[in-house]
Ligand code: ZN
């Protein structure tokens with residue numbers, strides 16, 4: 001590790017602790033991280049204690065073990081799961097602690113593995129994680145998801161470079177998405193957060209009845225629930241500490257109405273699902289439900305995702321990202337949703353965030369659904385933004401107001 005890299009990693013850790021998590025004196029912090037991310041985990045731990053954290057715990061993971069399980073475990077064993085990992089998360093939430101998740105998975109990790117088995121494990125894990133994911137998606141505590149460049153991931157993103165160069169290039173790209181290449185990254189984030197907050201406030205004030213997307217292969221109307229709440233930049237949590245849940249983040253997002261989505265949307269970027277690529281796909285909706293799926297590549301996998309449960313065939317997130325965002329500008333396909341979704345306006349099939357409908361953060365499932373919120377074990381983001389997409393806000397009386405023109409903010 002060069003001294004420059006060590007310094008950058010320390011700056012990254014400081015951003016995570018101060019801007020992403022906003023760790024407070026006396027808080028606990030639970031970190032989930034792959035083994036390769038140990039250098040960042042150590043830096044985050046230093047900065048967390050400096051911010052006054054009382055206890056930092058780590059759950060280490062080796063992503064390769066998941067592939068090994070698919071290759072060697074008995075075929076009838078994939079609905080088996082253990083709860084201790086999720087319980088550790090719940091213990092942290094109950095103690096008012098913060099949670100950091102670091103991801104750096106090889107996009108090709110599960111290449112060639114049966115999509116049916118992957119869906120079974122995903123469904124099982126999502127169900128087991130539900131008590132925790134519910135609390136986190138309701139912003140019970142301050143939490144954050146960040147990335148860590150790994151050799152396998154870098155090789156996927158920059159296949160034509162020498163192996164030594166790949167990792168450096170991916171780090172450069174990651175550091176630039178989180179504004180470490182600016183003279184004062186903390187100040188840059190404060191300004192950026194202010195901009196996102198202002199955009200979300202404008203949309204919250206407008207309370208559009210629906211959004212209308214038009215572009216090549218796309219003509220889609222996405223109804224929005226009454227009292228929907230747009231979030232951009234820092235969001236308040238139940239324990240009064242605001243956090244930025246993803247670093248980087250360029251999006252302003254809310255929950256669509258689970259029963260009021262109609263028309264067709266064409267994805268503008270391929271979707272990588274654990275090493276399996278879904279390419280050039282379109283989805284048609286009627287009364288909120290997917291009625292038609294077509295994909296040039298990976299159609300069976302896409303269908304297995306949509307058929308995971310009832311809510312997996314409906315939308316749970318609508319997010320606006322300008323085509324000229326810092327990440328889009330890099331022109332890199334990261335094969336990692338954390339980065340790719342911040343390069344493009346996107347939608348997600350499946351679970352909605354509970355804090356996206358005002359007053360329902362702690363509501364029961366029935367109430368949340370009755371107000372248009374979607375529930376599912378799945379949350380699958382896909383990109384729909386491009387320099388060719390126009391988005392209008394439709395007011396209650398049917399007036400159309402421009403929100404985005406050719407992929408850029410129009411207000
Ligand atoms: Zn999003």
Ligand code: ZN
Pocket residue numbers: 317348379380381
């Ligand atoms: Zn999402």
